[in-house]
Amino acid sequence: MDVKLLELLACPLTKGPLTWDPERSELVSRLARLAYPVRGGIPIMLPSEARTLTEES
Template sequence: MVADGRDGRKATVDPKLLELLACPLTKGPLTWDAERGELISRVAKLAYPVRDGIPVMLPSEARAIPAEDLLAPPRP
C-alpha cells in the first residue's frame, strides 16, 4: 500500500466495499492495486484513486493505464 498523498497514511479499501464497487463507465469489476493505492478497471484501462480511504469514482479523476501495464496479470 502507498500513502495517499494527503497525510502520509496508507490507503486501504474495505474488501466488502470492493465487492460492491463497479467501474462507472463499463459497470465492470474493479481490482485493488495496493502498491499504488488505486482501483483498477482493466476494461476501461483506468485507475481510480483512493483518497483518505474514499474511492474517487470520477472518470475525470482517473489515471489512464498504458496498454503494456494491462498485459501483466492483475494483483490480488
C-alpha cells in the same frame, strides 16, 4: 481496501469489476483501462480523476 466494499464497487463507465492495487492505492478497471485513486480511504470514482493505464502499468 475492505473486501466487502470492493465487491460492491463497479467501474462507472463499464459497470465491470475493479481490482485493488495496494502499491498505488488505486482501484483498477481493466475493461476501461483506468485506475481510480483512493484518497484518505475514499474511492474517487470520477473518470476525470482516473489515470489511464498504459502497457507498463
